[in-house]
Amino acid sequence: MKDVYDVTIIGGGPAGLFAAFYAGLREMKVKVIEAHSELGGKVRVYPEKMIWDVGGMPPVSGLSFIEQMIEQGLTFNPTVELDQTITKMNKLDTDIFELETDKDKKHYSRTVIMAVGGGVIDPIKLDIDNAFSYEKSNLYYHVQSIKDFKDKRVLISGGSSSAVDWANEIAPIAQQVLLVYRGDNLKTHESDISKLKANNVVSLENTEITALLGDKEIEEVSLRNNKTNSIKNLPVDAVLVNHGYHRQHQLMTESGLSIELKDDYFIKGNVLGESNIQGLYGAGDILSHEGKLHLIAGAFQDAANAVNSAKRHIEPSAERFAMVSSHNKRFTEKNKEYLYKK
Template sequence: MKEHELFDVIIIGGGPAGLFSAFYSGLREMKTKIIEYQPKLGGKMHVYPDKMIWDVGGVTPIPVGELIERVVKQGLTFQPEVVLNEKVTAIHKNETDIFVIDTASGQKHFTKMIILAVGGGILNPTTLDVKHADKYSDKTLHYSVKSLRHFKNKTVLISGGGNAAIDWALELEPIAKKVYVSYRKDTFKGHEAQVTELLNSSITCCFHTSITRLNGNITDGVIKSVELTDLSTNTVTELTVDDVIINHGYEREAKLLKNSDLDIRLKEDFFIDGNALSESNIAGLYAAGDILKYDGKVHLIVGAFQDAVNAVNRAKQFIEKEAEEFPMVSSHNELLKERSMELMKQINE
């Protein structure tokens, strides 16, 4: 990285919103950089790589892991500079009206415009608060499902009552030997159709219960059984299990916008209170994806893609007042024209 190198756009966050912003920013010939906290690009999709995804327009069902590969490849089409393992801690403007981005390692990055694509911020799963839980973590106690195969023919207990818990229970039902779901309330809070499917399945739902103890071998991290306490009667049941999955939500690290001395208008104390053109109240600062809220917002990957296109088009006009207002189509880009010809040649050979 060249010190003080000035970029047209720096995108903070390398999830679907950030990656599609990078693609589109390259298409509109802007000098672009992505800064991502994780060691790899792809964002929150890494939480559910084995899930089949159905609701991305034009993409027939594929495992999310495959979608990650495609989204990353597309995001890197115009070779943006990519900085991984770097947490952005604050953004501000210097005396020449350039944005300065501070990172946890002490680096400073300079840009004319920012696209904020930090999703829900840096997400840390809410951990299970019982003795020795940390000793089993990542072995037989999981906070995300990295591989469905791990659970083949296993007895699995999922703790939680939201969409993620229900999704995983249904995905694991045909693979695992037996699936239990423990939830501290009487009714699930997931999508109606999913809840109905769960209640009609072979999965055993233990309502009004909570995990109060893990029994097993802490040296090897192997859980053998779990104590479930009924919260209304205090009765304890011991359940023999191989694996436990915890879906108790996330605690998010959301200091970035608060540490920044720009007066960014927020919604619900965290989200960018913006508009459907991906603008924030700060000139030159745009947002895309889960971090952005406005009326009519679609909180899905496809919504993140639309935000990205709007953010880039606004950004382009911000530095080049005479630039086209409306999105250009990919066939107008000279580099993509060349690549399309190469691809057509390969198809016809």
């Protein structure tokens, strides 16, 4: 059997990246497997939103936070596998975990840390025949940069609080913002709806997109009122869709292991990240235990606890915790690099 790792971390979001860092600090051989083509996890859904609640860190945008998490997570050079979704997980007679992916690859590990958050998130896309052809031009499912919409006529489809947030953030720099949604009411706070009016965002209820028109880019959108069945075409420069997300949960229920779950998805564990399966741990939103803190700061503590548990599972005589960074010799040379840069 080749390339058996000390710990394989499934998920490259905040919990997974901090687990990779902390496991490297504990001199473990680490692999990170991420289903998407980039690390960062759910934070990539809101790259320009400000994050205020990470201890000791001033407000930081989602994108900047992702960059910093990745830099820290890769400090000790873990192996990183992107664009791979774990489909099966079993334990071999040798007490080694065998992980199979949708790319027909197998990975082997002495311990596993599940850090998959709420599941693999994929946006629900427009169910229109030619929609895919516009995804590389002016059809968006995420806001990577608000500047993409500067001085443009933007149509946003969706009635959730996220769609309303997008409208309010884009409106100050856009030429015009139109928000359409299929229901009778927006699913957000009254204060956000008042802000839409203050930002001159036009909202159309009971309205949905039926066609995208244009050659290489969307030039017009056909809208249908689902109560009157009337159709009208409007010129646009960009279309932004927020219809929610698909979440892939199969791994937890179809893994091949009898993982004890809460609500058919979340790992029932404890504050040390331990599940009912020896050598399998949880960190971040996927882990459920009494006293759980659903903040990024809580994900960091989960990650460290899971790594410490994994380390002692492999090496029972190991210290319970890693030495703190201010006294840890593993940072001696790295500290010089940072000091000299400054």
